[in-house]
């Protein structure tokens with residue numbers, strides 16, 4: 391039994407390995423990284439580190455040798471067509487190396503209908519299904535971190551939280567919660583050929599967020615809508631499903647997800 395995590399020096403990969411260490415001996419975990427010098431802490435913990443770059447097929451074929459379960463953490467490359475090639479490389483290498491089960495961090499509630507040519511996650515899922523490998527698709531929600539670009543500290547300073555008009559609702563979760571759920575899936579049976587929607591079980595909205603900002607500020611922070619605000623995030627948010635919810639993540643975590651207030655704290659400046 392061996393579990394290989396790609397992107398193991400990334401934020402999500404590191405948190406998943408931290409969780410796995412609480413469940414299985416370190417000798418069962420393999421960290422697959424493209425910069426081995428960033429992974430020395432894993433060696434100290436008894437975790438085997440293997441070099442694997444999604445762009446170098448030979449490197450990942452070697453890295454995946456003898457692996458039972460492989461978690462492909464989606465590439466952070468900014469060009470989706472490059473990401474699709476990289477993911478396809480990983481899937482082909484996993485197949486060639488005889489990996490027993492491939493798990494993939496996809497994106498929650500992909501829009502139905504014809505696949506848009508740039509929808510890297512749905513296209514990657516398709517490559518996985520066609521590969522014949524046993525799979526588990528982990529459709530991760532948007533990270534709650536996106537609140538970092540909403541101007542929360544400015545809202546606290548001015549007492550006005552201004553957002554673009556719309557009935558926005560968010561099924562977001564923290565990486566930490568995704569890591570807890572993912573480690574549970576990796577270390578328990580019954581997940582072969584399953585697709586999970588790892589989202590919050592209930593969406594939050596901007597009124598809820600402004601109430602939390604008021605509480606943190608110790609003064610009213612009023613929510614206002616303004617169609618003239620310039621923020622790239624709203625165009626992005628309008629293209630994804632942030633509304634649909636699922637109980638999957640809480641079921642695997644075995645406890646409630648992190649409350650919104652705790653999830654946004656890392657993005658709030660300390661009170662002066």
Ligand SMILES: NC(=O)c1ccc[n+]([C@@H]2O[C@H](COP(=O)([O-])OP(=O)(O)OC[C@H]3O[C@@H](n4cnc5c(N)ncnc54)[C@H](OP(=O)(O)O)[C@@H]3O)[C@@H](O)[C@H]2O)c1
Pocket residue numbers: 396397398399400401402403423424425428442443444445463464465466467476495530531532533
């Ligand atoms: N759900 C969301 O809201 C959301 C938001 C942002 C991103 N994502 C996706 O979720 C993934 C994980 O998130 P994260 O926060 O952990 O991102 P991250 O910290 O940027 O980690 C990405 C990992 O992928 C590795 N990687 C990139 N290119 C690679 C290559 N060619 N070969 C091998 N490894 C490669 C990186 O290696 P290095 O450590 O060497 O850089 C890093 O370890 C991201 O990569 C992205 O696809 C999801």
